Amino acid sequence: xxxxxxxxxxxxxxxxxxxxxxxxxxxxxxxxxxxxxxxxxxxxxxxxxxxxxxxxxxxxxxxxxxxxxxxxxxxxxxxxxxxxxxxxxxxxxxxxxxxxxxxxxxxxxxxxxxxxxxxxxxxxxxxxxxxxxxxxxxxxxxxxxxxxxxxxxxxxxxxxxxxxxxxxxxxxxxxxxxxxxxxxxxxxxxxxxxxxxxxxxxxxxxxxxxxxxxxxxxxxxxxxxxxxxxxxxxxxxxxxxxxxxxxxxxxxxxxxxxxxxxxxxxxxxxxxxxxxxxxxxxxxxxxxxxxxxxxxxxxxxxxxxxxxxxxxxxxx
Amino acid sequence: xxxxxxxxxxxxxxxxxxxxxxxxxxxxxxxxxxxxxxxxxxxxxxxxxxxxxxxxxxxxxxxxxxxxxxxxxxxxxxxxxxxxxxxxxxxxxxxxxxxxxxxxxxxxxxxxxxxxxxxxxxxxxxxxxxxxxxxxxxxxxxxxxxxxxxxxxxxxxxxxxxxxxxxxxxxxxxxxxxxxxxxxxxxxxxxxxxxxxxxxxxxxxxxxxxxxxxxxxxxxxxxxxxxxxxxxxxxxxxxxxxxxxxxxxxxxxxxxxxxxxxxxxxxxxxxxxxxxxxxxxxxxxxxxxxxxxxxxxxxxxxxxxxxxxxxxxxxxxxxxxxxxxxxxxxxxxxxxxxxxxxxxxxxxxxxxxxxxxxxxxxxxxxxxxxxxxxxxxxxxxxxxxxxxxxxxxxxxxxxxxxxxxxxxxxxxxxxxxxxxxxxxxxxxxxxxxxxxxxxxxxxxxxxxxxxxxxxxxxxxxxxxxxxxxxxxxxxxxxxxxxxxxxxxxxxxxxxxxxxxxxxxxxxxxxxxxxxxxxxxxxxxxxxxxxxxxxxxxxxxxxxxxxxxxxxxxxxxxxxxxxxxxxxxxxxxxxxxxxxxxxxxxxxxxxxxxxxxxxxxxxxxxxxxx
Numbered sequence: 001x002x003x004x005x006x007x008x009x010x011x012x013x014x015x016x017x018x019x020x021x022x023x024x025x026x027x028x029x030x031x032x033x034x035x036x037x038x039x040x041x042x043x044x045x046x047x048x049x050x051x052x053x054x055x056x057x058x059x060x061x062x063x064x065x066x067x068x069x070x071x072x073x074x075x076x077x078x079x080x081x082x083x084x085x086x087x088x089x090x091x092x093x094x095x096x097x098x099x100x101x102x103x104x105x106x107x108x109x110x111x112x113x114x115x116x117x118x119x120x121x122x123x124x125x126x127x128x129x130x131x132x133x134x135x136x137x138x139x140x141x142x143x144x145x146x147x148x149x150x151x152x153x154x155x156x157x158x159x160x161x162x163x164x165x166x167x168x169x170x171x172x173x174x175x176x177x178x179x180x181x182x183x184x185x186x187x188x189x190x191x192x193x194x195x196x197x198x199x200x201x202x203x204x205x206x207x208x209x210x211x212x213x214x215x216x217x218x219x220x221x222x223x224x225x226x227x228x229x230x231x232x233x234x235x236x237x238x239x240x241x242x243x244x245x246x247x248x249x250x251x252x253x254x255x256x257x258x259x260x261x262x263x264x265x266x267x268x269x270x271x272x273x274x275x276x277x278x279x280x281x282x283x284x285x286x287x288x289x290x291x292x293x294x295x296x297x298x299x300x301x302x303x304x305x306x307x308x309x310x311x312x313x314x315x316x
Numbered sequence: 317x318x319x320x321x322x323x324x325x326x327x328x329x330x331x332x333x334x335x336x337x338x339x340x341x342x343x344x345x346x347x348x349x350x351x352x353x354x355x356x357x358x359x360x361x362x363x364x365x366x367x368x369x370x371x372x373x374x375x376x377x378x379x380x381x382x383x384x385x386x387x388x389x390x391x392x393x394x395x396x397x398x399x400x401x402x403x404x405x406x407x408x409x410x411x412x413x414x415x416x417x418x419x420x421x422x423x424x425x426x427x428x429x430x431x432x433x434x435x436x437x438x439x440x441x442x443x444x445x446x447x448x449x450x451x452x453x454x455x456x457x458x459x460x461x462x463x464x465x466x467x468x469x470x471x472x473x474x475x476x477x478x479x480x481x482x483x484x485x486x487x488x489x490x491x492x493x494x495x496x497x498x499x500x501x502x503x504x505x506x507x508x509x510x511x512x513x514x515x516x517x518x519x520x521x522x523x524x525x526x527x528x529x530x531x532x533x534x535x536x537x538x539x540x541x542x543x544x545x546x547x548x549x550x551x552x553x554x555x556x557x558x559x560x561x562x563x564x565x566x567x568x569x570x571x572x573x574x575x576x577x578x579x580x581x582x583x584x585x586x587x588x589x590x591x592x593x594x595x596x597x598x599x600x601x602x603x604x605x606x607x608x609x610x611x612x613x614x615x616x617x618x619x620x621x622x623x624x625x626x627x628x629x630x631x632x633x634x635x636x637x638x639x640x641x642x643x644x645x646x647x648x649x650x651x652x653x654x655x656x657x658x659x660x661x662x663x664x665x666x667x668x669x670x671x672x673x674x675x676x677x678x679x680x681x682x683x684x685x686x687x688x689x690x691x692x693x694x695x696x697x698x699x700x701x702x703x704x705x706x707x708x709x710x711x712x713x714x715x716x717x718x719x720x721x722x723x724x725x726x727x728x729x730x731x732x733x734x735x736x737x738x739x740x741x742x743x744x745x746x747x748x749x750x751x752x753x754x755x756x757x758x759x760x761x762x763x764x765x766x767x768x769x770x771x772x773x774x775x776x777x778x779x780x781x782x783x784x785x786x787x788x789x790x791x792x793x794x795x796x797x798x799x800x801x802x803x804x805x806x807x808x809x810x811x812x813x814x815x816x817x818x819x820x821x822x823x824x825x826x827x828x829x830x831x832x833x834x835x836x837x838x839x840x841x842x843x844x845x846x847x848x849x850x851x852x853x854x855x856x857x858x859x860x861x862x863x864x865x866x867x868x869x870x871x872x873x874x875x876x877x878x879x880x881x882x883x884x885x886x887x888x889x890x891x892x893x894x895x896x897x898x899x900x901x902x903x904x905x906x907x908x909x910x911x912x913x914x915x916x917x918x919x920x921x922x923x924x925x
Contacts, residue, residue: 020819063833064833064834065833065834065835065836066833066834066835066836067835067838068835068836069673069748069838070838071675071746074675074686074746077817080817080821081813081817084813084817085813088813105705105708105709108705108708108709108727111727112694112696112701112705112730113696115731116695116696119695119734119738122738123738123741126741126742126747127746128838129673129746129838130838131748131838131840132839132840132841133838134747134852134854135852137738137742138739138852138858141734141738141739141857142735142857142858142860142861144731144734144735145731145732145735145861148728148731149724149728152724152727153724156720156723159712160720164715166712212839212841217838217839218838218839283860284860284863287860287861287864288864292864292866302720306717
């Protein structure tokens with residue numbers, strides 16, 4: 001019986017707060033920020049705060065169309081798998097920041113869990129049997145490969161800066177961005193989460209004008225709503241993860257609350273501005289950009305961090 | 317006099333194997349029964365040995381001068397663990413082979429050498445005498461040659477290459493054992509514990525480690541695995557290169573690093589470099605393969621990198637992670653090869669371009685393949701994730717900048733693994749059916765379905781309740797106390813995934829999806845395209861990456877065999893024989909001139925003496 005209480009708490013953490021329910025609500029709010037900022041950049045008024053919620057609810061009630069010749073079981077299970085992974089990932093990312101509940105190596109677990117929504121998207125798309133979805137899935141996979149390399153290097157910069165700590169609390173205790181290597185790594189990983197979110201200029205997997213929403217092409221109704229909700233959750237979880245890794249974490253006492261929200265919203269707005277001011281790249285351009293451009297930059301940041309650590313120069 | 321327990325798992329399969337070779341070819345049922353009974357009995361013996369242990373066996377065989385050969389079998393914790401798994405794989409593969417090899421004309425050869433390889437492996441795991449160890453090791457190598465050549469006619473080339481490379485590695489092992497003996501003057505494995513330094517012991521360590529990583533299939537001596545995969549039966553690939561060869565190679569490596577030798581940091585670094593390079597290089601090759609078996613075989617290479625990297629960190633968590641990864645790899649890789657074999661049997665090919673849409677016809681095989689593919693890609697909460705994560709921790713604990721680079725390589729390799737399995741899943745199971753696969757109806761024989769399913773279940777079990785294999789199998793085997801690594805609550809995460817899936821299903825129900833679901837043709841830009849025109853080749857998924865300026869030459873060189881020691885040595889050998897052939901021109905005066913020259917050299921030597 002000893003394990004029941006912690007188990008119940010964990011279920012609470014993942015399902016209600018800070019996991020599924022809370023992150024979903026925060027995510028919908030974040031998509032509202034996205035739509036509002038986008039609208040203002042385009043000299044429109046933008047939707048009211050509740051609009052993302054209404055959109056999801058409306059999608060839930062819509063007809064679901066299953067593609068003929070596809071694998072329907074996997075097609076319907078994939079969105080749920082992605083949602084579950086996003087919920088657990090956000091619990092693992094939030095909890096150390098909220099109550100210092102961290103375990104050794106949770107950074108690695110978080111990185112793995114944050115790839116799973118993309119994997120779910122690819123499996124669902126491939127299960128649809130649609131050639132456009134298959135094209136989109138292959139692009140999504142290549143995109144994952146592209147941004148993971150610099151993203152991992154940036155993460156290692158943070159690990160080095162925090163004195164080889166591999167727990168989120170340990171890394172969050174150090175404001176990594178307050179050094180040349182840390183700032184460089186933060187900038188690179190900002191572009192990486194742009195791709196992780198599938199935002200322009202890296203929305204090659206969806207690319208409405210080329211492959212008709214690619215990975216999403218066969219999705220409709222409730223499964224599509226689940227995917228949209230997952231994306232919305234990532235729109236919050238990834239900035240929180242970046243704040244934890246690079247910006248010295250979040251604090252929820254006194255003025256810290258305001259400062260923490262500012263960090264998250266700041267990252268979201270940065271991502272949205274990049275999204276609205278750039279054209280889409282081709283997939284091969286994206287791969288080159290990440291592997292030939294950002295990965296060496298991140299490697300330089302790692303070298304600087306190691307030199308700084310070896311020589312004791314804090315600002316490197 | 318009763319036969320001591322540790323002798324049985326070695327002697328029984330060897331005797332049964334020889335018996336199968338003797339029994340006439342026509343008595344097919346005798347071969348199959350013998351194989352099934354012997355593997356079952358070996359598994360039972362291995363279980364008893366693992367649970368109860370047994371006293372050491374020391375049977376002196378002969379003594380010549382300073383050399384003494386004796387059959388020393390010591391069931392160590394690690395050895396009996398390895399034996400348990402090897403016997404388990406032997407049992408499952410024998411089960412699978414009953415229908416899978418039913419139409420093969422070389423059944424007798426197959427079952428005989430399957431049993432011999434099992435007996436040889438058991439000998440390796442239990443031997444405490446370096447010469448006995450070497451003999452058993454050779455039995456496995458030779459058996460593998462005969463096993464591979466039971467495949468298609470094209471398998472001969474792969475078998476020869478395998479035998480040449482593994483034979484060369486065995487030569488290294490022999491040389492290493494010789495150097496070791498020269499230095500310590502004993503063959504008793506348990507009694508040796510020397511630092512891997514100095515002009516005798518450092519080469520001895522490197523030679524024996526080279527033999528170990530060749531057996532396991534790590535770079536740079538990995539090329540026999542893809543070559544073997546081209547014609548060998550899937551059961552053979554699943555049994556030896558995918559699982560038991562990994563057990564053997566990593567067993568020796570762990571023995572070398574934690575028992576026989578005390579490796580210094582330089583040796584650890586060498587292993588880590590080998591591991592990290594193996595992970596990335598082999599998986600890059602796997603990504604662009606067009607054949608399912610070759611793709612799987614490159615992963616059988618790449619995954620060794622994690623084991624070697626983990627052991628090379630020389631930290632407890634890294635070594636435990638490396639060993640655990642070895643067990644996990646054996647489980648999911650043999651599952652994948654067995655699924656591949658079922659696909660080959662039903663569709664008649666393993667060419668990815670000619671497969672597709674098998675998820676509908678073979679749902680159980682698809683499920684097993686999917687689980688194993690996610691496990692090998694390190695998707696939590698499956699087993700591959702846990703052991704990789706421990707290897708990563710080992711790399712961080714090892715300290716310094718180089719292990720951090722290896723960490724990035726290993727984690728990135730994991731993403732590349734995922735990529736190539738996404739491609740394989742699409743090309744074999746999910747993509748639209750091809751002309752060949754459209755005719756496939758129904759699963760393979762039940763005996764070909766059960767082993768992969770059992771292995772896939774093990775993937776889930778070892779991932780979700782990973783404390784069980786760690787506490788029961790691995791930690792006692794290496795004598796490391798528990799609690800040395802970070803705790804990731806996998807069973808909790810699984811409950812959570814289940815709960816979240818349930819919640820998601822409720823969301824679906826809330827949307828009253830079932831009432832409104834409707835099946836329609838896929839939407840392709842509004843065109844009405846017949847289904848067979850919808851094929852997007854899975855094999856072209858990663859051409860973008862293949863064509864990158866930095867990688868293109870590497871791929872080209874690889875195809876030219878520049879990274880293949882077999883090809884390189886072959887060319888060097890051809891160069892030498894070319895010179896000799898020029899000398900052998902059949903003209904008598906030339907031969908006389910050479911003889912004269914030889915006599916002159918001899919005279920000069922004697923005169924100077």
